[in-house]
Amino acid sequence: MGEIFRNVIQTVSIWAIPVLLFFIPVLAFVKKVKVYEEFVEGAKEGFQVAVTIIPYLVAILVAIGMFRASGAMDAFARFIAPVTDLIGFPAEAIPAALMRPLSGSGTLGIVTELMKTHGPDSFIGRFASTIYGSTETTFYVLAVYFGAVNIKKTRHAVPAGLIADFVGIMAALFICKVVFGG
Amino acid sequence: MLNYVWLFLMVVALVVGAINGRLQEVTEAAFKYAGVAVDIAIGLIGIMAMWLGIMRIAEKAGMVRLLARAIRPITTRLFPDVPPEHPAMGAMILNIAANWLGLSNAATPLGLKAMEELQKLNPRKDTATDAMVVFLGLNTGSITLIPATILAVRVQLGSTAPWEIIGTTIFASTCATITAVTMAKLMQRWPMFRLPPAEEASEEGSTLDKPEKTQEE
Structure with missing residues (x-):
């Protein structure tokens, strides 16, 4: 099928x-x-659009790059582990979920690591794979799309995107539990 | 909102970095990603130019308008502020189709083209419109029919059934997309996100969409 x-x-x-x-x-x-x-x-417009994006992309990628390098993600993952335990969210997958809205390549790295350790056909492996495809990288999309037309006031785009990321990851957990058990 | 998120990321990075003794790495990351941002943008120039060229041909031949007309029943609901046959509609549909099919080389240029068209209808050039936020919701949620990248990784790692996650991915990404659009629609009326009352707004904005609207009503 x-x-x-x-x-x-x-x-x-x-x-x-x-x-x-x-x-x-x-x-x-x-x-x-x-x-x-x-x-x-x-x-002709191609060059202009690409160049217009640069300042927005620099702002977002630098902040996210620094955040990742600081180890804050792991600290935050440990901090929320008691809460995620309650809903049966595997602790190993928390960093992947937290990384999803921030960085696509970062998430792919984490997900690949998880599959290497636990096996691609384990529950963690399948769940992490589903997390990767569950949403796009919200902050990257916001920076590029709004940057291209020089929009600085993004109104409700950030909260709407982040709530969607959260729901996407919860939906991934739910459907993986239903389909794969675990 | 981005002001707070951006400041939060920077401050937390530096404080936690200092505590963890990783300040060196944090500084290096800052310089590295400043360079990465430029590489990404420069890498876009070629495909951006190509798709903008193709889109211009499609527009001149009236195809974008035709496409917009075909999917009008859906788009008028999602984007009530955009005239139904405006070029923005055609570009948005092509972007969404490219996204769903996983054609990222086409999706971004078409999406940026759509943003440009939406910006033409925008009376406040530095502020997002309702239609833009809904469109971004469709992009950040983004239904994934074939998660090609992760499938490749799974095959490489010796999965016995790499495609098993296609169904779960479609389910999760559909939930995310529906949520993004619903939240965009709900929140646009909240006082903190509401657009300021249109002052000089109406002149610029309406000259663009008037001819189409009068036909409609």
């Missing part, structure tokens, strides 16, 4: 971009759009 689904999605993923890159220019040409000239005109 899982494998069939995966094959279908993978086929769509492989075809999606070539199909877009074929049909958009061809259909536009039929509609008498000067495809080359318009492409260049649109592409």
Whole structure:
């Protein structure tokens, strides 16, 4: 079941971009759009957008990098362990959950470590894998997307994103317990 | 909000770093990630330019508008402030589709294009609009149909059934996405997040969407 689904999605993923890159220019040409000239005109903005993001990304990544390097994450994980114990949240997986909104590569590192120690097919391994895919890296997305249009006042974007991360991780715990037991 | 989070991360990093005797590492991380940020942004230039070029062609040919029209019943509910056939709608849909399929090289450029279009409708250029926060919710939650990266790691570590986590990932990420959008919608009315009353706002904002709106109503 899982494998069939995966094959279908993978086929769509492989075809999606070539199909877009074929049909958009061809259909536009039929509609008498000067495809080359318009492409260049649109592409001009690429540099500007990328450069605009830099200050926002520096601010966020530096703060998160320092936070990770300080060892604060482990201290916090130990601090909340009694609470997570109550709901049957495996203590080993707390750092992965805390890292998820802050850093994608950081989470991947932790999850890989967990699977190496406990095995990819252990409950911890499956749960950690699910945590990794449960949400995107909230702070990275916020910095890049708002940075690109120079928005500094993000209003409720941060709390909405963090609550969603929390729910995503709780949903991961729930569904893993139901599907894999443990 | 980001003011507090940012300050919190910095202060905690330095205080805990000092306690743990890791100040050296903390300082090194600061310089390292300042460089990483620039690398990421510079790395975006090429694919960003490519997708913006393709999007411009699609727009000129009227395809973005066509796409926006096709999914209108959903988008008008999610983004009531955005005119239904505005180019922002088309860009947002393509971004979300790319995200769900795990095409991250396409998703970010298309998402930034969508933000640019949403910004055109924004009367206060330094403040997020309701539509932007909902759109970001769809991106930070982000339904994952194929968690390609983690599947590769699982295969590498000798998992006997690497795909087992696809179903649980879809469930968890769908819950996260629904929550993100619901929270965005709920919180936009809270006093602390509410937009200040539009003053000079209306002129700039409405000239853009007026022609479309009058057609509608």
